[in-house]
Amino acid sequence: MLGCLPLLSSQWFWVITYFAGRVFDPNEAERGHVAFTGDYLKGDASLLISDLTLTDSGEYSCKVKTGAQYHWSTISLIVLAKPSKPRCWMEGKLLEGGDVKMSCKSTDGSDPIYYKWERKMDKDKYAGKLPPLTLIDLKNPEIVTLRNLTKDNTGVYKCTASNDVGEESCTVEVNMHYVRGMGVVAGTVVGVSFGVLLVILIIWLVLRKKEMKKYEEEETPNEIREDAEAPKASLVKPNSLSTSRSGSSTQSMASQHGT
Numbered sequence: 485m486l487g488c489l490p491l492l493s494s495q496w497f498w499v500i501t502y503f504a505g506r507v508f509d510p511n512e513a514e515r516g517h518v519a520f521t522g523d524y525l526k527g528d529a530s531l532l533i534s535d536l537t538l539t540d541s542g543e544y545s546c547k548v549k550t551g552a553q554y555h556w557s558t559i560s561l562i563v564l565a566k567p568s569k570p571r572c573w574m575e576g577k578l579l580e581g582g583d584v585k586m587s588c589k590s591t592d593g594s595d596p597i598y599y600k601w602e603r604k605m606d607k608d609k610y611a612g613k614l615p616p617l618t619l620i621d622l623k624n625p626e627i628v629t630l631r632n633l634t635k636d637n638t639g640v641y642k643c644t645a646s647n648d649v650g651e652e653s654c655t656v657e658v659n660m661h662y663v664r665g666m667g668v669v670a671g672t673v674v675g676v677s678f679g680v681l682l683v684i685l686i687i688w689l690v691l692r693k694k695e696m697k698k699y700e701e702e703e704t705p706n707e708i709r710e711d712a713e714a715p716k717a718s719l720v721k722p723n724s725l726s727t728s729r730s731g732s733s734t735q736s737m738a739s740q741h742g743t
Contacts, residue, residue: 536563538592566650567593570626572643578661582633586656588626588643597647599626604640604655614641635660 517535522528533540541563548555567590576584588599601620602610614620615637619629626645630637638660644653 533561538563538565538594562594564594564647564649565592567597567645567647567652569652570599570643570645570654572641572654572656574656574658578633578659580633580635580660583629583631584633584658585627585629586641586643586658588645588654590645590652593645594647594649597645600644600646601628602642602644604642610642630658633658633660 518531518533520529521532522530529546531544541561544559544561546557546559548557570588570590572586572588574584574586576582578584586601588601590597601614603614604610614628615630617631619631621627621629626643638658640655640657642653642655644651646652
């Protein structure tokens with residue numbers, strides 16, 4: 485409640501006005517939310533604001549008119565509200581060895597709002613310690629980055645937004661997708677493919693060898709072997725030939741004399 489004690493007339497700037505025995509409220513939407521609470525007919529122009537929200541924070545000025553003079557009084561109103569329930573989300577691929585950024589943001593609440601990330605442990609308990617290599621943005625503590633992901637990084641993480649009035653939290657779950665497993669599958673496929681190609685190659689070589697052997701067997705009878713021995717010739721010495729001829733002539737002549 486804001487108090488103002490006028491003598492003749494008073495006015496709360498931008499909110500509500502009492503003048504000449506009448507109340508003027510220019511904002512129909514605020515009717516019932518802001519109203520005089522004192523007996524302004526007797527000079528008490530205290531103001532009541534119901535169901536405070538953060539938008540009600542600000543400076544309120546009361547102008548009091550006494551005769552021909554005006555008097556001013558200003559009051560600062562600070563409305564405190566706990567943070568609204570934050571929203572948690574992740575950016576990045578949950579692959580082994582990769583990085584993922586976790587963010588948390590509360591849209592409403594009195595400043596300053598503090599953010600804290602924790603990791604869920606056993607029995608629904610949370611510990612302030614985050615995994616090694618976690619990068620925390622000091623200028624924006626609501627953002628943390630899990631670097632060089634491993635299976636040890638899997639689990640539930642909680643972000644808490646708090647101020648002097650209260651706190652709210654949200655959670656996000658990190659589930660790993662193992663590249664190593666995918667590599668094993670790919671390696672198996674490659675290995676099987678290589679094995680099939682190897683079998684086909686061996687079969688082709690065997691068939692090729694058989695064809696070559698058959699071809700060689702068919703071509704062998706028609707070939708002239710270069711290493712075959714030539715027929716041996718009988719050599720006759722010249723002296724033997726002359727002696728033979730002389731013997732034959734002598735025998736011929738003897739035969740003629742006998743006749």
